[in-house]
Amino acid sequence: xxxxxxxxxxxxxxxxxxxxxxxxIQQSCKHENVTIKPLHDEKGATIVRWVCDTCQFxxxxxxxxxxxxxxxxxx
Ligand SMILES: [Zn+2]
Numbered sequence: 001x002x003x004x005x006x007x008x009x010x011x012x013x014x015x016x017x018x019x020x021x022x023x024x025i026q027q028s029c030k031h032e033n034v035t036i037k038p039l040h041d042e043k044g045a046t047i048v049r050w051v052c053d054t055c056q057f058x059x060x061x062x063x064x065x066x067x068x069x070x071x072x073x074x075x
Contacts, residue, residue: 022055029055036062036070 031052039058041047048067050059062070 026052026055026057029057031055031057031059034059036066 029052031054033053034050035053036048037051038046038048039051048062048070050062051057052059
């Protein structure tokens, strides 16, 4: 096993731990403060979602009216 491979395994282990910690926080969070935010999907397209301010969990999809209000608000 070369250095890059060992390093990669170490990084993936750390990422798994971080994902678990994020998951724990999101599971215990009540998502009391949410903000509508632009995000990027895996293809790089912009998507708009209600996101928890505390844990960054995607809480729900905005309605068309909420998107319209948000677009107006951003300008
Ligand atoms: Zn939350």
